[in-house]
Amino acid sequence: MNVRLKLVTLITAAALIIAGNCNSRSTSENPVKDPAQIQAVENALRPAAYIKGKPIAAMNILDRMKHYHIPGVSVAVIDNGKIAWAKGYGVKEAGGHDPVTPETLFQAASISKPVAALGTLRLVDKGILDLDSPVNDTLVSWKVPENEFSEKEKVTLRRLLTHSAGLTVSGFPGYATSEQIPTPVQVLNGEKPANTPPVRIDMIPGSQWRYSGGGFVVTQLLVADVSGRPFQEYMKATVLDPLGMNHSTFEQPLPQDKADQAASGHEMNGEAVKGRWHVYPELGAAGLWTTPSDLCRLAIELQKSFTGESNQIISQEMTVRMLTPGTGNWGLGIGLSTTTTEGEKSFSHGGGNKGFICMLFAYIHKGQGAVVMTNSDNGNQLVLEILRGLSSVYGWSVLQPKEVALVEIVPEKLTPYVGDYRAADEPDTPVLVSIEKNQLHIKSPEIGDWALSPLSETEFVYMDGGVFITFVKGTVGSYDQIKTMGQVFSRKK
Template identity: 50%
Template sequence: MQFRHDVRLLRQRATCFLGTLALCMGPALSAEEASMAPEARVARVEAGLSTPVMVKGAVGGKMDLQQRMAFHNVPAVSIALIDQGRVQWARAYGVTSADGENAASVTPDTLFQAASVSKAVSAVGALVLLQQRRLSLDAPANDQLTAWKIPDNDFTRAKPVSLRMLLNHSAGMTVHGYLGYAQGQPLPTLVQVLDGTAPANSDPVRVDVLPGSLWRYSGGGYGVVQLLMAEAAGQPFDRYMQQSVLGPLGMKHSTFAVALPPSQDNTAASGHTADGHAVAGRWHRYPESAAAGLWTTPSDLAQVVLEVQRAADGSAGTLLSHDTAQTMLTRGLGEYGLGLYVEDLGDRTSFSHSGGTTGFRSQLYGYTHSGQGAVIMTNSDNGAALIGEILASISAEYGWPEFKVIEKLAIPGDAARNRQLAGRYALLGKTAELIAEGDRLYLQSDVLGAARRELHAQSATSFFMTEQDMVLNVPPVTDGRTSRFELVSGANTYAATRLE
């Protein structure tokens, strides 16, 4: 079990009541102000980054984007900002690779792996086939499959798997995500992936709980979606998506091709591990295309946000009808609709998806009714934390109702107490270390990333960090040191025990 770095789970909500809606939406701009606004607003976003939590009264709380890229060891970040129902600006920062050999300055047209954001785009493609009556949401999936079928067992005989369940992650299917394949490794076919047979490096995709009984994220389920779509379309998945989704939406830089064509290879960013090294071979390949295989840019992905917004708000969508968009944005089990996380905020609905493959992290975010949103892509395993800080800055500049920064009051550190807490612990199967440096205390754990996190005391037995909204609690000290601690993240509590 690992902590999820999904930005959706780190956001902080602030409700916009009708009486303060204008304030939440931000001040109205005159035509002259609007024409001058983009560059000034970009500059404020670049200079306005903040961690999700801040120490109340701390000096110099806002930070510069380039400074935070260096802090998080993220070589490149690319951003597309949506406001008033269109892409207002797109900017890219940094280099495609930190190893020097393949380094070039990134541009808004530089390709990144979308990772699990691919699921949102794939879901659009599945819903297009639904509108064409080539797929059914609620008929048994096996009735729509020919080359391979979901193996029957007591669970599927009690309740068949449907496309709606697969898109909602409620089909009871296994395999959370995929590792991808390094350059030179043989690629399995989709059927080999589904059956977990060589050269696939993942387990078989199977139903192990009653379909429709619980929400559980399953990249494996989207492998079944991929096969359903290819068979319904009568052509390979990547070709169908190019002709029926990417092309019509004007996503001219995007592709689901497992191997990038030479013309696009040189325009792609290299992935980077948490320690800052480029991924061997620059990136992994993902034949699990619907789940994780999209190469794209933030500006291209923004077209998906705009399509959902237009259709959901009743305007003419290029691909989706109003009814289809409403279906996509209606929660099934969990906090998920069809291909998107969904949150009802009263005056609007937020829809989002994050993604992470080896060396890449990305985030798509949009709102209905307000015409706002953003897509942020990075080429580092450390990218999620930076994305959260960028979203906080965007939220402050554009009056979003979420990603508000929390302020917490800290008390002075206690050097003697810190020495009692210092030591090595076991946390979620990995080593974690509490490090005392005088009146300052730090937590270092690979569960949270390579960097150590400063812990700020809010009482003698409770500490908070600023990089994530997490609290570390310790029991009263006995025999001169503590034997355990608990790390609390939202409703989840993770216990750690001392190793020495």
């Protein structure tokens, strides 16, 4: 998994455990009921970490957008089982004047997965698909290639939805609007014009959790095969339309009439993505265009379906199964968590496509939650800062800033950390450690620039993101490895 995708997954993991003249637009569809509360959120953004003994800094949403060079943000909030408010901030494209509104479309990226899972589970509910039968027994247009791993265990729908099928390809970079777009079968086979390797079994299915976007492309094909309809048409008829997700579509490329309503994606340097965005034929993994309000409608349906209050898409029994932790604390297509403080159960999913970062979070029982979407590769930290602000204002027990105790390392002792580090699976992507103004920085084209604060001689923290970094000392006095987010980066020889 590349560094950027690792960060997007971190957003999901994080959820598991400004003033009156803001450049923003609210929506008549979701009337603003409490401007004071909205203003409180806009001025209550919180960092991931704070220094022990010092107050937690409250930050303004427009200031943080400027800090991260993010042109546009859209937020929708669930309270008391309803969409309490929705609001857009900034512009659809840097340098432009077209404002982000609650109806502006953003790429949902990996939040496409729980939406796709919901439509797939409808077929299970109807007896058309089975969670525990080998998917090759049902697939028509393509089969998962068998090998020594599948001789021991089979790829099943349950394993596809819980990222435990043993399939490769964690995520997809998408295709420029000027490029030829592959079919789903070409993607799965890694055949040109596909730009990713073939999706294959490389460990025993069911043996462990490992995030696999490739598995959701298999699911996408399975749904199309058994429904007899293109995946995007099936999802529109069975999920999007019934839930009133009228601004959402799995159409790729995005039709022109909808493109006019969409935000442009942006690179880390603040420039708009060439062609405005990438195209994702991997619909079930990353292909949804939507709004925060529409995703809140889906979250509310899951909340109500869990209690039997509403079962528009799947039965209460199936919803309970979907939101029951399995391998890797993962439900059927969505991340799950129980907070240690109050035992509150929640579901969440993060997403990151080229130029877009977003997050969905909702409690199962409390009728609360939120969706935040940004049109920038820099959106990781801002999304979480906004969610922490919501947590503070609405009294949620999740996403609380972490208290850290910093130590001092004199500048002359920072030199052994400096170097060029690489991940074994991405030897061409440098992760550079340097010293700037007597402070260590980690820089990478995938993550930008992180200023590190020392917790000890070997432990550091990126305060804005709450990311902890461990340096491993070598035999000659310098540091040979960096460990963070479950990934290891070794000093380039």
